[in-house]
Amino acid sequence: MKKIDKPTFKVKDILTDCLDNMRSQELKQELLDSSNVFTAHETEFDSRKKDHTLSQIKQDVIISENANATELKKLYTDRMLNKDNKARAYYDSIFLSAPNGKCPICSQRLVRTLDHYLPKSKYPLLSIVPYNLVPSCHDCNKDKLVDVPTKGEDETLHPYYDSVESESWLKSKIINLKPILFEFYTSPPLAWNKLLRDRISNHFSVYLLNDLYSTHALEEFENIKFQLTSLFQKGGTDLLKAHLADCYRSRFEVNKNSWQTALYECFLMDNDFINGSFI
Numbered sequence: 623m624k625k626i627d628k629p630t631f632k633v634k635d636i637l638t639d640c641l642d643n644m645r646s647q648e649l650k651q652e653l654l655d656s657s658n659v660f661t662a663h664e665t666e667f668d669s670r671k672k673d674h675t676l677s678q679i680k681q682d683v684i685i686s687e688n689a690n691a692t693e694l695k696k697l698y699t700d701r702m703l704n705k706d707n708k709a710r711a712y713y714d715s716i717f718l719s720a721p722n723g724k725c726p727i728c729s730q731r732l733v734r735t736l737d738h739y740l741p742k743s744k745y746p747l748l749s750i751v752p753y754n755l756v757p758s759c760h761d762c763n764k765d766k767l768v769d770v771p772t773k774g775e776d777e778t779l780h781p782y783y784d785s786v787e788s789e790s791w792l793k794s795k796i797i798n799l800k801p802i803l804f805e806f807y808t809s810p811p812l813a814w815n816k817l818l819r820d821r822i823s824n825h826f827s828v829y830l831l832n833d834l835y836s837t838h839a840l841e842e843f844e845n846i847k848f849q850l851t852s853l854f855q856k857g858g859t860d861l862l863k864a865h866l867a868d869c870y871r872s873r874f875e876v877n878k879n880s881w882q883t884a885l886y887e888c889f890l891m892d893n894d895f896i897n898g899s900f901i
């Protein structure tokens with residue numbers, strides 16, 4: 623999971639631009655007059671996200687019969703998403719904030735959309751709150767569809783609020799040598815608080831990251847098998863181990879918690895593997 627800087631613009635900025643060319647002057651005025659309600663929801667989201675108490679935010683809150691859930695959700699679907707709307711610039715800014723265009727949730731696939739951290743179907747007043755909008759790939763967006771936390775542990779990692787890159791917590795093990803199969807799992811430092819450790823584990827499970835990473839790991843192994851076999855036949859365990867240690871270190875320097883780092887660490891830690899049993 624990659625940390626991203628929080629957007630610097632506010633929901634009030636997005637709302638104003640969303641309404642720029644709205645036909646219904648009555649609805650437009652009512653929404654503009656309610657900008658403090660949007661701001662209050664933005665502030666509540668921000669403070670509850672920091673406290674991991676998002677489950678306390680009331681669901682299905684609307685402004686009025688006129689400014690109802692459908693109209694509030696349309697601010698996102700019909701306006702912020704619309705390429706001809708002034709507010710599209712905010713959508714694009716969040717979309718492009720992910721480093722290298724990679725989804726910060728899985729760190730693997732490309733960003734294709736924005737994910738509502740709390741779903742707009744349950745929280746229509748959060749549909750255009752920037753802190754609730756996270757760049758995401760299609761799969762991560764789909765895997766968490768209409769997911770509502772009922773307790774702090776349910777809150778998956780949020781790229782604007784969680785920083786978990788300083789220490790190693792993604793691990794992998796070989797669960798079958800022939801044919802080779804890998805399993806990825808989380809093992810955060812015990813010094814981290816239990817809530818964060820549980821949230822990392824939940825994040826990993828909600829987004830099916832073991833399925834994603836173990837598939838890539840299998841392909842990586844197939845690509846390097848010939849090379850590893852040659853090294854082992856030439857210099858035995860010592861040469862193989864030295865090569866794998868270099869591969870591991872090189873990946874660790876880039877990202878302590880990439881599937882690649884976890885994979886090379888698991889090769890090194892598996893005695894059967896470094897003794898050539900994969901051949």
Ligand SMILES: [Zn+2]
Pocket residue numbers: 725726727728729730731758759760761762763
């Ligand atoms: Zn993703």
